[in-house]
Amino acid sequence: MDAQSYYLHRISPYIVRFGGGFGLRWYGVSYVAGFIVGLLLLRHLSKAGFLKIKFNEIDALLTYLIIGVVAGGRIGYVLFYEPALLWDWGSGFPYWGLLAINKGGMSSHGGFLALIFMGVLFARKYGYPLLHIGDAVVIAAPPGLFFGRMANFINGELFGRPSTVPWAVCFPTEIMNWPSEKIQTLFHHLNENGMAFRDVNHLIESIPGNDAAASLVSPFLIPRHPSQIYEALLEGVALFAILWIARKKIKRDGMMIALFFWGYAVMRIFAEQFREPDAGIGYQWLGLTRGQWLSMGMLAAGGIFYYLSFMGETVLKKNLEKKSQDKAHKNVKRKISNEK
Numbered sequence: 001m002d003a004q005s006y007y008l009h010r011i012s013p014y015i016v017r018f019g020g021g022f023g024l025r026w027y028g029v030s031y032v033a034g035f036i037v038g039l040l041l042l043r044h045l046s047k048a049g050f051l052k053i054k055f056n057e058i059d060a061l062l063t064y065l066i067i068g069v070v071a072g073g074r075i076g077y078v079l080f081y082e083p084a085l086l087w088d089w090g091s092g093f094p095y096w097g098l099l100a101i102n103k104g105g106m107s108s109h110g111g112f113l114a115l116i117f118m119g120v121l122f123a124r125k126y127g128y129p130l131l132h133i134g135d136a137v138v139i140a141a142p143p144g145l146f147f148g149r150m151a152n153f154i155n156g157e158l159f160g161r162p163s164t165v166p167w168a169v170c171f172p173t174e175i176m177n178w179p180s181e182k183i184q185t186l187f188h189h190l191n192e193n194g195m196a197f198r199d200v201n202h203l204i205e206s207i208p209g210n211d212a213a214a215s216l217v218s219p220f221l222i223p224r225h226p227s228q229i230y231e232a233l234l235e236g237v238a239l240f241a242i243l244w245i246a247r248k249k250i251k252r253d254g255m256m257i258a259l260f261f262w263g264y265a266v267m268r269i270f271a272e273q274f275r276e277p278d279a280g281i282g283y284q285w286l287g288l289t290r291g292q293w294l295s296m297g298m299l300a301a302g303g304i305f306y307y308l309s310f311m312g313e314t315v316l317k318k319n320l321e322k323k324s325q326d327k328a329h330k331n332v333k334r335k336i337s338n339e340k
Contacts, residue, residue, distance in 0.1 A: 006223040009171045012208040013155045030151035034144025035066055041140040050247060051136035053128055061122055065137065068118035069111045069144070074098065076110010080294060081278055105157070108145065108268075109294040112261075115141075131254035131308060138260035139243045145264075146236020153228035156204075160225025160274045168223035172207050175200050175217075177279045186220050227275035234267040254309030261302030265295040 017023035042058050045051040053061070078085045078098050088097025119137060123130040152158045156173035175183065183200060190197065193216055197203040207214050242263055243256060250256055269292050277289045284290060 030147035068114035072114020073106035076107035135256035142240035149232035160227030
């Protein structure tokens with residue numbers, strides 16, 4: 001497996017860097033892009049009559065969703081992947097590991113749970129059926145997933161398992177997961193060629209703009225699946241296409257939510273077959289990854305929403321029947337009163 005014959009990932013995570021660790025990052029822009037496209041989709045669905053809420057309340061709905069995605073995504077990552085951050089306190093800003101977004105990242109599963117919670121709050125405050133709101137929100141979600149996964153690729157994070165496919169990519173960020181002995185060997189090789197770096201982070205940050213460092217590091221890397229792109233195409237493009245087509249055929253509130261949960265879970269479980277397990281966690285029971293087990297939970301959640309969809313229709317029918325019976329009783333009483 002000759003790593004030098006494969007594409008070496010040398011994309012900077014910064015669009016513009018101001019110095020140190022500050023700058024405009026692709027990751028942050030991906031979130032903004034996802035929210036903007038989501039807002040446009042919600043407005044379109046409202047105008048088309050699919051989302052039956054007041055047009056001026058869509059911005060409020062988006063605010064709830066933003067809070068859910070950001071807070072839920074971060075809390076979910078810490079709880080599901082790195083709970084030690086809950087007890088990680090430092091002397092510098094932001095002081096608490098939970099808020100230190102440079103440690104770890106975000107969890108899509110946590111974001112989904114928070115979206116449900118924020119959807120309940122919005123529905124209760126504005127008086128709309130939760131399942132109806134959720135059906136529109138899940139259609140607007142995949143573009144955000146697409147941009148997020150592409151940002152993962154740009155950052156060189158969440159990379160795939162070793163592969164020899166022609167489109168395999170060598171990610172310098174894999175060095176961060178190496179044992180100390182292998183890192184020392186690499187740095188010794190670099191020193192012999194007149195190159196010195198403070199630490200692994202300094203080396204990785206230098207590779208996008210340093211051809212000499214890139215050529216020296218490349219032979220040490222392993223070609224891998226660009227699994228971030230696989231997930232972007234599956235969770236972002238394919239899932240959106242399925243939901244967009246299904247929106248005209250599914251009439252029962254809640255069914256779109258169930259379809260989204262099932263679709264995301266199946267695609268994530270499949271894509272995880274090409275993704276390197278999270279460092280420090282590895283493979284779990286039955287040889288599955290943490291992401292696959294969390295997605296199993298989404299399959300179950302889809303079943304719950306499928307059940308609620310039918311229950312909601314049953315409750316609606318009962319309410320209509322009750323209203324019809326009440327109206328009939330009133331007419332009978334009015335007729336009796338008139339005869340008297």
